Amino acid sequence: MAPYQIRQYQERDHKQVVDLFSRGMMEHIPATFRYVLLLPKTLLLLFAVPLTIVLVSGSWLLAVMCIFFLLLLLRLLAGKPFKEYVALCLQTDMADITKSYLNAHGSFWVAESGGQVVGTVGALPVKDPPLGRKQMQLFHLSTSSQHRGQGIAKALVRTVLQFARDQGYSDVVLETSIIQQSAIALYEAMGFQRTGKYLESGIVKWLLEFSIIRFMYSFPSTQEHAL
Incomplete structure (x- = not known):
């Protein structure tokens, strides 16, 4: 028997869900x-600026301090995108999960182990899908660091896929950052296909x-797909 169970989100889960998401x-x-x-531009910066300081001032100590x-x-900049994302979510969809997901034709699930929330995932209909498609978007897949390697993330994704298929959706879509390599590997192993890539707006994110x-994961239209 699996050491966890997946169930629909309840209001009493909110604090644990938010804490798990933020961590x-x-x-x-x-x-x-x-x-x-x-990044090439970072390596260039770390080489060129200290070298310039040495050539101008002759001080290696100043160059080391500069590095x-x-x-x-x-x-500090590396943490900015994630801190901003957490702050935004805590003010929007994660502020009231029942309203944002369960009451909006979507759903939100938690993986529970030993009375603790150890995994989360949400799903919402895409408002303006491509013509002829009915799409569900996956959000906030997360598992506790102490419970990884047990198949929880895969089970949560399967839950979303089953929910979307049962509701008659043609696709499940999602977005993740290039940093989240374990998530990327998981999605690709489960049959998701890359459909695009974009650079987030903002000077820091550009730097x-x-x-x-x-x-995107597309359900076959003419045959049953076993999850």
Whole structure:
């Protein structure tokens, strides 16, 4: 028997869901920092600015201090997209999950283990889908760091796929950042196809090259699809 169960969200889950969501987003900051450090323009910046300081002032100490402050600045910038996203969600859909999902022709599920919420996922109809398509969008897939490797994320995605298929949707779509490599691998392994990629607006996100990848899972129209 699985050490967890997936059920629909209840109001008593709100604090645990918000805490899990917020912690999950913050976990991506170190990976973002590493990603930014390997960007060509970052490497150029970390080389050119200290070198210029040495050539102008002749001070290696000043150059080392410059590198330190540049790294500190990049670390702070790496956390900005996720902190902004969490703040936005806590003021919008995550403020009232029942209203935003369950009462809006969508749904929200939690994975529960030992009386604790260890996973979440939500789904909402896409307001303006492509002509001839009926699409459901997946939101906020997250699992507790202590409960990963148990198939919880895959089970939550399957729950969304089953819900969408039962409701007669043609596709399930989602978006995730290029930083979230484990999520990308999961979606691709489950049959989602990349449909596009875009760079988020804002100077910081442009500097970080913080791109978003779109995925879609399409249900066969002429045959039963076993999930």
